[in-house]
Amino acid sequence: MKYIIDKMKYEDWEEVKEIYLEGIKTGNSTFQTKAPSWKEWDKGHSSECRLVAKEGDDVLGWAALSPVSSRCVYSGVAEISIYIALQYRGNGIGTDLLKELIEISERNEFWTLQAGIFPENRSSLLLHKNCGFREVGIREKIGKMKNGEWRDVVLLERRSNKVGIK
Numbered sequence: 001m002k003y004i005i006d007k008m009k010y011e012d013w014e015e016v017k018e019i020y021l022e023g024i025k026t027g028n029s030t031f032q033t034k035a036p037s038w039k040e041w042d043k044g045h046s047s048e049c050r051l052v053a054k055e056g057d058d059v060l061g062w063a064a065l066s067p068v069s070s071r072c073v074y075s076g077v078a079e080i081s082i083y084i085a086l087q088y089r090g091n092g093i094g095t096d097l098l099k100e101l102i103e104i105s106e107r108n109e110f111w112t113l114q115a116g117i118f119p120e121n122r123s124s125l126l127l128h129k130n131c132g133f134r135e136v137g138i139r140e141k142i143g144k145m146k147n148g149e150w151r152d153v154v155l156l157e158r159r160s161n162k163v164g165i166k
Contacts, residue, residue: 111164
């Protein structure tokens with residue numbers, strides 16, 4: 001499979017949104033129940049740290065960073081989102097996207113990346129750990145699904161050795 005990693009553009013949004021909706025349907029990717037509008041999504045994500053994996057015009061997966069706080073002391077801390085289309089999982093796309101996003105994040109002065117992942121999402125946990133994230137802890141019953149089920153989230157982080165505290 002030949003694909004490229006490129007900066008996400010507005011023109012990619014419909015496919016990005018469809019991949020996100022696939023993740024929502026699994027019940028193990030996010031607490032969200034619907035995809036936001038482009039305007040909402042764009043406002044909540046770093047404009048410099050959003051990527052797509054594409055084969056031709058087809059988006060295979062995406063990754064992006066969201067600042068965790070507007071307070072200046074947390075300016076270098078971001079939460080990662082990464083989603084791969086169901087039919088393309090297991091092909092290394094997630095690894096390539098995450099490694100590239102880490103490089104871009106460091107060029108943009110992010111020193112800590114964090115991820116909150118459901119414990120049942122073993123492939124995502126493994127992906128993050130293989131890319132240098134470590135488990136910080138488990139946030140027990142941190143959020144409630146639409147069906148009323150309370151869910152735990154594994155909190156992972158990756159500290160840069162290039163920016164921030166060395």
